[in-house]
Amino acid sequence: MSTLPIPDEVTTPILRLVDVGKVYATGAVEVEALRGVSMEVARGEYVAIIGPSGSGKSTLMHILGCLDVPTTGSYDLAGDDVSAMSEDALAHVRNRQIGFVFQQFNLLASLPAWRNVELPLCYSGVGRAERRERAMGALKRVGLGDRVDHRPGELSGGQQQRVAVARALVTDPALILADEPTGNLDSHSSADVLRLFAELHDQGRTIVLITHEREVAESAQRVVRILDGQVNSAASSDLASVR
């Protein structure tokens, strides 16, 4: 296999971390979760971030997802420096620029699939009719056009995760951030979801996938390995050509 042709937009990275550090102070003990992480993801790239538990990949995911802010360093997302933004501004960035896919799916059990999918649009002030239309479109895109009125409890794990992917897609975000998206799925559903990610990538979506499983990471176009809060550049480049 050879490296995929790098898209033209690579010159303008959608995501750039410069020397990002994160220190958690729990009582008197300070934990340095990230120590100077620098990385870039270009528009249209499909990147996997891999690392064992405790490597700091979850912290990195939180910072990439604007759920947390770095202690040091800077983070540019879609041209904006988000490392010093207010809570409200971060909420806005999460809403417009990022589509989350979580390990636990995080769907609201009381709402049917389409209302779970329209949720981010509620927070961006999109009108009711348009929300429904876009939610239906996103569900159709992930192959659940016939399950729009099902509640999460009536769907299989793989289907639930696809609803979550639809929810991540519905705002047309700059970045899809998937945190262990296959962690709660059987191998069949895992393959299903990963195939969906590959399709989305082919359509030009930018995807960052966080995992601890090498097989999952290998489905990405490029792999960044995190170890002890730092990017292990040697290992990262080694896996770069695997697809």
Next chain:
Amino acid sequence: MTWGETIRIALDAIRSRRMRSSLTMLGILIGIAAVMLTVGLGQGAQAQVSDQINQLGSNLLIVSPGSTTTTSGIRGGRGSASTLTTRDATALSSPVVAPDIAKVAPVATGSQSLTAGTTNWTTNVVGTTPDWLPVRARSLTQGRFFTTAELGDAASVTVLGSTTATELFGGRDALGQSVNINGTTFTVIGILNTAGSSTTTDEDDQALVPQTTYSSRVAGSGNSTGISTLYIEARSTDALSAAYQEANKALMGTHGVTATAADFTISSQQSLLTTATATDKTLTVLLAGVAAFSLLVGGIGVMNIMLVSVTERIREIGLRKALGATPRIVRRQFLVEASVLGLCGGVLGIALGLVGAQILPHFLDQPVTISPVVGIGALGIALVIGIVAGVYPASRAARLAPIDALRSE
């Protein structure tokens, strides 16, 4: 996110926890219903008292012997001295002295034993003038009242209250029968219409005789002109104040006293009403206070449930924040949820209160008046309780860091 959207989410959340939501509302419901009923009961009682007092004549002034305006030394209270005489009544009747006074009815009373055949009944015997009937705004069911001529002749005629007539003659027609009072035989010439009992005396249990007859035959020896009360009817409700001034001035003249040494008291129905309703008000406030505590407990229930709800829905809050909900939106959502709980409880409480207001009078023999003001006030209180109870849980939810919220299991 629009308000409509926020309310929809709140309703969804309340609906999805039906049992818990209804139990929470129950606390508010009971509190609101209790407040409404106690206030309604109090207002009903007040209306009843003012009705009764107004029935006795709204242009009425009552002069009693004695004084309550204590300034110095030892003075008797109201009713402790017998300083009023028929002379006072005559003076006040003069249109020159008191142009704003329409009618004056002097009243002398004493407890006497009445005998009809073998039946005995002790009641209040009232010696008065024919003006008593219009002044006290009473009417007769049977017969007639005594005339001025009978007053002049000191005729042995009596008008009985309905209760008195029943007690003496049972179901038989009392009209034209004879009643013995203190050794004198009186002929029953009329029966009073019922008036209900006032706060002090049973207005239906009395025997009225001409004042002249009372002083000569009933009261026995002693001062024949002494009376216990003077009822004055002003020309109109507006003239009440002027009539009061005139009566006061005239009586000070006839008694030869100054204002500081007045040996009489003039009170109006208004002052009686004030006293009577003040008592009821105290009771109402007390009961409403107890009911308000139950409302407070209901409010604490709402807060408790909202706190549980926030803890239980940490993941949901985290997710909503991850998807772009600002702290303000999260806070608003929980506030609206608490308000909806309070408001629903309030509406149901008002419904229960209205039902109770229909049912309660059958058991208590007391009217329950629910005014729209109380209803709207109760709804407002329920809403405020919901909001106040929601503030703390909502701000806790708003402060949650999204990663902590998402991480929790």
